[in-house]
Amino acid sequence: MRFKYLKYLAFALGGLSTVVAAGALYLYATFDGSRLSAELTHFAKQRYQRTLRMEGPVELSMFPRLRLGLPASTLSGRSGSGEFIGFEQASISVRLMPLLTRRVVVEEVEIAGLRMALLRDKAGKLNAADLLGQDGDTPSSSGNEPFDLDVGSLRIERGAVTWMDERDGRQLALSGLSVETGRLGPAADGRLRATTRLTRAEPATDVHVELDGTYRLGEPDGRLRLRQLKVAAQGDFAGWQALDGEAALSELEWADTGPSPIQGVSFEIRGKAAGDAFELRANAPRLTLTTAGPEAESVEASLRLDGKLRGGSVRLRLNGLVPADGGLKGSKLTSELDLRLASGRVVGALAGPLRWQAASRQLELPGLAGDVSFTPARSGARPLKFATEADTRVDLQRSSAAGRFALRSEAQQVKGSWTLPRIDSTAIGFDIDVNRLDADTLLASRPANNPAADKTEDRIDLSALRGLDVDGTIRIGHLTAAGLKLEQVKLPISVHGGRLVSSGHSLSLYGGTLDGSLSVAAGDGKASYRGYLQNADLGALLKDAGVRQKVSGTTNFFVEVNSSAESRSSLLRDMQGLARLRIRNSSVPGIDINQAIAEWRSALGSRQGARRPHRDREATAVGELTASFRIENGVARSSDLKADSHMLRVSGTGDLDLARRQIDYLTKVMFVVVPVLPDSGPLASLRGVALPIRVKGPFGAPDWHLEPRNVPLAAMVNAGQGVARSLPRVNPKTVIQAVGRAVKKATPAADKPAEVAAPE
Structure with a gap:
């Protein structure tokens, strides 16, 4: 009996094989590729109002498997608007047995030279919505679908995808797309690998992306499971150069309804921004995606900068992330700052709540508060501590950010606001009010053990x-x-x-x-x-x-100059420009001109030069003083110095060496009114005479030089005669009488005995 049943089974299998073979031969003999191309074109037009163009008939091969070969084809957008998708060639391997029941079960799909243009219009509608069943105008399924989605594997080579968002004005492109998957179907386990190049014109982006992970589809509970998913990226992105990033998750259980837990989410990005190296990290041990939004007990992130001008770190920790009011809220966001800037170092900690408004796509940090200290970059500078309050708002819909802050210390109050017109750029605006600032105290240094350390570079x-x-x-x-x-x-x-x-x-x-x-x-x-x-x-x-x-x-002073700011010395040494000076009710320090002329009377009489040092306690009132300067290579030259007072008129020409801090000025001093002094008589002859007096030496204490060689001779002679006349005349008779009176007074009288002086 056993052998009898085996014989019946063998006859049955043989008959089935004969039927299958006959069916395959019949299919091959009756297959019409041109007719199938026409039917597919008609189906796309009737079902989706799209135009399908195929550059040739569909080909059928039987070995090593039943395979449909598709020629180069394109599918237009809705109502024939442009090209939506196209490819150079494609092949679909199908199973034979389902074909006998007029069903097509895909076993393998291979596409080469894929092209796809995705578009979201200003209303937010995707140009593939009808193909994805998201278009209300799309006819409902009739149940006789031409394909049954049970794909053994999918392979795409040399793909290219473009994305244009008319609502946000953004566009990007994927080129060199390569995708390889395992089985796609009910209860399918497989591995997903993909590589592509992401490019964008504005902001400039060029990134190579690789993806690798495992998945499981078609679980009884309808979940999609991803495990050990890793995404690596290298390139330039939106002003960041030499990026090297990696994102990973341990496990994701995605459900259409109900929560979707994610385990072990993390990412790390290294690169350069504005020439400075940075490293950004973030992780969440457990994150749950719900229909209302994500939930997490804690999320941590850190940013580290390493540049010549700025560096340091920022650490963030968010606790109690839950959905709220159509968005999200975090019970507490803590930030720790340790930043090194060109102006100094900022250290501190701030904490406050967090809110996310999904409808307006706005992130709010409404009440950050804490303590921040700022230490100026100057060696030995004292730190300043501030109690800090801040509000921040990030608008992702407009790609902008703004905030306000207030700093309070014992002596200062600082309030201000800031704006980022675009988050993806480095531009920033600010408006700051400070009630009081003592820059000298702020920049004061502590005494250093090494005296050379106190010298300013x-x-x-x-x-x-x-x-x-x-x-x-x-x-x-x-x-x-x-x-x-x-x-x-x-x-x-x-x-x-x-x-x-x-x-x-x-x-x-x-x-x-x-x-x-x-x-x-x-x-x-x-x-x-x-x-x-x-x-x-x-x-x-x-x-x-x-x-x-x-x-x-x-004083009134006008200056217009330019120079080299490479060093403090070059700032004065290379200065070019002009300046004008006017001083009312002025005085010249270092000399009392009346006293100086009195001391120079003999030099005036002999027409000899004289020098008088700078004297801190002396000054000469000159009324109004004006001068203009032409500055060349750090030397200010003037030829129109003028000063007028009720007594003097002064004019002059000379140089001010700004780099060396030296003055060389030849002035001409003229007395309009001779001062009334006990010995001012000899000065009367100098009325109206311009006396050359040179001011020469360092700015702080120049010497005063009398240079009378160019004074008219008559004026000098009169001045000398005035000096001679001022000396007392000597009368011989008067001298003899004075001597006699002195002798008589000293002789003793005759009726009095002379007193003998006691011996010493």
Whole structure:
């Protein structure tokens, strides 16, 4: 009986094989590739209102498997608008047995030279919505689908995909796309590998991407499981250079309904931004995706910068992330800062809640608070500690960010706001108000053990301007800098392309005002300044600036210069430009001209030169003083110095060597009124005579030199005669009488005995 059943089974299998073979031969004999191409074209037109063009018939081969070969084809967009998808060639391997029941079960798909153009219009509608069953106008399925999705493997080579978003104005492209999968179907396990090149015109992006992981499809609960998924990327992205990034997750269970847990999410990116190296890391031990949004107990992230001008780290930790009001909220976001900037070091910690508005795509940090300290970059500078409050808003829909902040210390209050017009750029705007700032105290250094460490470097480092894209205004109520007391300071700042411009800055000082414009370029080290100081008390200004000489007067000063800002010495040595000076109610320190002329009477009579050193306690009132200067290579030359008072008229020409701090000025001093003094008679002849007096020496204490060689001879003779006449006349008779009276007074009287002096 057993052999009888085996014989029946063999006959049955043989008959089935005969039927299958006959069916395959019949299919091959009756297959019409041209008719199938026409039917597919008709189906695309009737079902999806798209035009399918196939450059030839569909081919059928039987060995080694039943295979349909598709020629180069294109499928248009909806209603024939442009090309949506195309390929150079494709092949589909199908199973034979389902074909006998008029079903097509795909076993393997291979596509070469794939092209796909994805578009989202201004209304947010995708141009593939009808193919994905997301278009309400698409007819419902009739149940006689031409394909049954059970693909043994999918392989794509030399693919290219473009994406255009008309709503956001963004576009990108994937080229060199290569995809290889395992089985795609019910209860399918497989491995996914993909590589591509991502490019974008604005901002400039060129990134090579690789993806690798395993998956499981068609679980009884309808979940998709991804395990050990890794994504690696290298290239340039939106201004970041030499990126090397990797993202990974241990396991993802994706469900159409219900929560989708993700285990072990992390990513790490290394690269360069504006020439500075950075490293960004983030991880979440467990993240759950729900229909309302993601949930996580904690998410951590860190950013580390390593550049010449700025560096340090920022650490973030978010606790209690849950969905709320159509968005997300975090109970507490903690940030730890340790940043090294060109101006100094910032250390501190801030904490506050977090909110995410999904509808408007806005991230809000409404109440960050904590303590922050700032230590200036100058060696030995004292740190400043501030109680800090801040609000931040990031608008991803407009790709912008903005915020406000307030800093409070024992002596200072700082309030301000900032904006990022575009998150993917380095541009920043700001507006800052400071009630009081003592820059001298801020930059003061502690005593150093090595005296050489206290010496300020001559070089001016402008490298901090590179990489900045800044526009803003700083206002300071009271500012102390270099000993000067300034008020109502308004300082507009603009930095672009390594060039600092402060156009229209203004301030009040010592009863006057200063308005000016500054420009400094890091590229060539050139600097220019134009400023106008009006009605300032020169004496008080110079006193606070540390000038010892007692100078008085109300000054107006205009300057327009340019120079090299590579070093402090070159700033003065290479200066070019012009300047004008006017001082009212002025005095010249270091000399009392009346006293000097009195001391020089004999030199005037003999037409000899004389020198008089600078004397700190002396000064000469000159009324109003004016002069203009032409500055070349750090030397200010003037030929129109004038000073007038009720007694004097002064004119002069000379040089001011700004780099060496030396003065060489030849002045001509003329007495309009001779002062009434006990010995001023001899000076009467100098009325109207211009006396040459040269001022020469260091700025702080120049010498005064009388140079009378060019004075008219008659004036000198009269001055000499005046000196001779001023000496007392000698009368011989008067001298003899005075001597006789003295002798008589000393002789003793005759009726009195002479007193004998006791011996000593």
